[in-house]
Amino acid sequence: MTIIDRPLVHRLLTSPLVGTLTAPHGVDRYLELVDPGMAVHDVRGRVLHIERQTPTTATITVGVNRAWSGHRAGQFVRVGATVDGVTHTRCYSIESTPTGPGPTTIAFSVGEVPGGTLSPHLVHELRPGDVLRLSPAEGDFVLPDEATPNLVLLGAGTGITPLIAMVRTLCATGRLARTDATLVAYAATPEDQLHRNELIHLAAETPGLRVVFGCTEQAGAGDLDGLFTPDHLGTAAPQWRDAELFVCGGRPFMSAVSAAVEAEGRLDHLHTEAFAPAFIAFPTDPADNGTVEFHSSRRRATDVATSILEAAEAQGLQPAHGCRMGICHTCTRTKLAGCVRNLVTGEVSGPEAAEIQICVNAPVGDVVIDL
Ligand SMILES: Cc1cc2nc3c(=O)[nH]c(=O)nc-3n(C[C@H](O)[C@H](O)[C@H](O)COP(=O)(O)OP(=O)(O)OC[C@H]3O[C@@H](n4cnc5c(N)ncnc54)[C@H](O)[C@@H]3O)c2cc1C
Ligand code: FES
Incomplete structure (x- = not known):
């Protein structure tokens, strides 16, 4: 991600001749023997900075190489890292504002899932300079292109991550002059809330943006107390019945929000992203x-x-x-x-x-x- 970012070297390494000479493995397999960060076709990210906002999360900023094709607010990347000699891949939502193709930086936050395979490694073991295998950005849980008059974004725990990208984008592009947006962010306590200070600052500085904090385990510490209940919607976002709703979090949270939205006949306006699978059909016999x-x-x-x-x-x-x-x-x-x-x-x-x-x-x- 250094030498091969130079246009001439990049053109040579992506030429059909080099492709033929390095077949069947491809040039990237040979380049990574020199340096794991070297690749011309595959997306790689070198860790630039790690911020531990809480003891069980890491916000990771990576520099991506020339193979990056850009992203939209709300999309995720597949992140691959090697743990005990085996490469594991998981999805993480990009928190940074949209990028175009080519070398740039992106950021994502990982919450440790106790007993998990990759998240404990990313939170506790990853170091600046490490190289991650990345996919192109994926997913259709994205900020709508057109200015919509009302947006309500609800996130719980690390489910806030794709919504952070949406809020940052709304603020950075001036869209809040045409759109009212409310972010409802749930965490166990204020200390567990990712990006809390930034969100407070953005809400104070940006007309059209409202940020409401829900505290599920510390009564009186947030704007909303306890787990999501349908009345939270009316309290946090009185206009929610006219809004497009974007919801991300754990399965129980998403089910509770979906039920409240369905009860009001607004399911067509609900957009969801789940971080963990909902398997219901394992054989019992x-x-x-x-x-x-x-x-x-x-x-x-x-x-x-x-x-x-x-x-x-x-x-x-x-x-x-x-x-x-x-x-x-x-x-x-x-x-x-x-x-x-x-x-x-x-x-x-x-x-x-x-x-x-x-x-x-x-x-x-x-x-x-x-x-
Ligand atoms: C589209 C998408 C975007 C995502 N974005 C983010 C993000 O921005 N930040 C983030 O921290 N995570 C995100 N995730 C979740 C992430 O991909 C991993 O699932 C999570 O980090 C756990 O991986 P693991 O290898 O540590 O656990 P695994 O070894 O895969 O799982 C261990 C155990 O934990 C359970 N489990 C798996 N995932 C979760 C979860 N999310 N919550 C609770 N239990 C779980 C599994 O069922 C299993 O029993 C996203 C997932 C998807 C599908
Ligand atoms: S691993 Fe994503 S669809 Fe199976």
């Missing part, structure tokens, strides 16, 4: 567990009651994946034969060959996957 044959790897998992992705990982395979909840399609593989159950909807497929997302499907009987 061991007799329903399936068998997965991983065709190319010649491995076989029996008695599988989990997703096919987890079954593959238990076999020592490392299939590409991102969100692990059916959003990003990174894990899509061909099912060559057999039936699968979608763990989110409960729907069971037919036996014919099909592309499936292995993170949200479990075998029903014998299944063959091209992996």
Whole structure:
């Protein structure tokens, strides 16, 4: 991300000749042997700064290379880092304002999920200078392009992150002259609230922006007390029935907000992003567990009651994946034969060959996957 950012070197390394000479692996596989940050086709981010706003979060600023294609407020990146010799990938919402293509900086905040695979590493072990594998920005939970007269953004915990990008963008672009926006930010205590000081400052400085803090575990410490209840909407944002609503947080929070919005017939105006999967359809009877044959790897998992992705990982395979909840399609593989159950909807497929997302499907009987 230093030498190869020079236009001439970049043009040479992306030329068809170098592509042919480095086939089948591609030039990036050789460049990263020299320096993990070197890549011309893949997005890489070198950690520039880490801020620990709370003991269990890290706000990470990275410099991205020339392969970056830009992002919109609200989108996420897949972040890959190596833990104990294995590269793990998870999604993180970008908090910084939109970028264009090319080298730039982006930031995201990670909340530690106790017992989790990647988040404890990113929060506690990551250091400036480390290199992260990144995807291009993804996702359609984005600030609407057109000026909408009313926006209500509700976030709980680290669910505030995509909304921070939206608020920063509204403030930076002058859109609040045409749009009223209310951000309702929930955290256990004021000390747990990410970006609290910045939000207070922005609300004080920017006409059209209202910020309301909800404190779920410290009565009287915020504008709203306790977990979300439907009356919070009216208190925090009296105009919410005329607004587009953007909601991000844990599953119980999102379900409670969705129910309140549905009760008022406003579901068409609700936009949501979930950070954790809502699997409802795991088999409860061991007799329903399936068998997965991983065709190319010649491995076989029996008695599988989990997703096919987890079954593959238990076999020592490392299939590409991102969100692990059916959003990003990174894990899509061909099912060559057999039936699968979608763990989110409960729907069971037919036996014919099909592309499936292995993170949200479990075998029903014998299944063959091209992996
Ligand atoms: C589109 C999208 C955007 C995201 N943006 C952010 C972000 O900006 N900041 C952020 O901190 N996280 C974000 N996440 C969540 C993040 O991708 C990881 O899921 C999270 O960091 C846990 O990863 P892990 O490897 O530590 O845990 P894993 O090893 O994947 O999971 C460990 C256990 O924790 C449960 N779990 C997984 N994720 C969560 C979660 N989010 N909350 C509670 N329990 C969980 C799992 O079911 C499992 O039981 C986002 C997720 C998605 C899909
Ligand atoms: S990992 Fe994102 S859809 Fe499966």
